[in-house]
Amino acid sequence: MNINSQIFSARSQKKTFNNPQRFIEGWYWVLPSRNLSQGEVKAVTVLGRELVIYRGQDKRVITFDAYCPHMGAHLAEGKVEGNELRCFFHNWKFDAEGICVDIPCLEEPLPMKLKSWHTAEKYGMIWVWTGETPHHPLPFVPELEDEECHSALGSRFIKNCHPNVVMINAIDAQHFNTVHNLPLEIVFEKDELNENAITFSNTTRGGEDSFFIKLIRPFYKNAVTYSMCYWYGSTGTVTVGPDFLHFHIMFTLRMTEQGKAEGQTLFITKKRKGIFGWLFNSIVLSLTKMVGDYFAKGDTKIFQTIKFEMRTPIKADQSIMQFINHVERQKALSWETWLDARSRDIESSDRSKWRDDMTSD
Structure with missing residues (x-):
């Protein structure tokens, strides 16, 4: 691709670069590893999405969506028990995979699961993958x-x-x-x-x-x-x-x-x-x-x-x-939803086309 075609491409197709509502699916830094101790839980916001992050007794770092599915209490108000996280409000407990394993007032927990995110550590930083499955490695030299x-x-x-x-x-x-x-x-x-x-x-x-x-x-x-x-x-x-x-x-x-x-x-x-x-x-x-x-x-x-x-x-x-x-x-x-932006573009385009068709009729 020569410089003229590169310039044309950058001018005519720019949808993600410098767009405050979009970002690339990938690994993003959360916080330094030293800032999350064993047994500690914290609230973090990454690319507009509210998350909860904790380090279990096995030293593994776990990341979930921030709010309890019961009444919406922020899980960072809770506490780490072993490798699991218990909500402060009604004491529902979730394991490292996000599965609900204990509801104190019920004999059996409900079949529910928190949204979890792939998390890793490298170069003294904690990183989270913003999609479903990591396609490529953590950034490296x-x-x-x-x-x-x-x-x-x-x-x-x-x-x-x-x-x-x-x-x-x-x-x-x-x-x-x-x-x-x-x-x-x-x-x-x-x-x-x-x-x-x-x-x-x-x-x-x-x-x-x-x-x-x-x-x-x-x-x-x-x-x-x-x-x-x-x-x-x-x-x-x-x-x-x-x-x-x-x-x-x-x-x-x-x-x-x-x-x-x-x-x-x-x-x-x-x-x-x-x-x-x-x-x-x-x-x-x-x-x-x-x-x-x-x-x-x-x-x-x-x-x-x-x-x-x-x-x-x-x-x-x-x-x-x-x-x-x-x-x-x-x-x-x-931004915030972490949903495929281009799919949403297509949906938006389809809705616009539908409205145009309805108007023309």
Whole structure:
């Protein structure tokens, strides 16, 4: 697909990208693992849907829809009993699969089940899958796919724009020159790992007349290492650094009310054995934080005031166009309901057609 067709596609078919009522079916962060202790239950809201989350005695994390099916009491007011959750109001109890296993005033519980959601932990975060069955894995750094990792939490942040808009900043080739003063033309090569994951990697050398490039060139055999991998349009992993040591930063975002973004920064490195490995990793993670802070420093104010609309795309925006089209091809769900957005579009279209037919009659 050439740049002209990418621009046309992004302009004419944009239904999910930067849409405050839609998001991609996938894995989304809920809260740091350390913020949910064994036997603790909490209320959380993710992508407009109210949930209850708890950690059983077996340390497994469970996520349900928030309200008891009896009278609608919020289950976060209840308590964890072993690996089960008991509602505070009338003491109905549900097991880890959401099945009602005890109603104190009845000899046998009623045949009912809470809506449960697939939940997992990775990189020190709790994640929930927003669909029925996970089709693809939790977001990961491609370079560390088969590695056991150490990670550290960075800052949690709010941006006054959609997560998709925050995400494209990392592949906005022009801004590396205008904002970060990088004396190098960045050209990205894309590679779709699967329908929900896409990478953009720098392929260019150049900038040899720059003192900065001359300074770092001995550390790079080929192009300066900079790679971005996107998952579900809202989580991105940056890989940057000299050939002998790469730094890995994850920015994982989720949409909040009115299409704003709430995000969490994570710093990740390969696990190294022993006390010296632990010390080395501590240094690497600290350096990774410094790298992340540098990239975020010049951009923060933009996301508080931007009103994104790609009205005049140019060739330098090719990677952004490719990302937008990648997002548009993924399965979209509706805010709060987590129902298939495109199915609802068809239903809405059918209703409109029915009304038109009735009016014409």
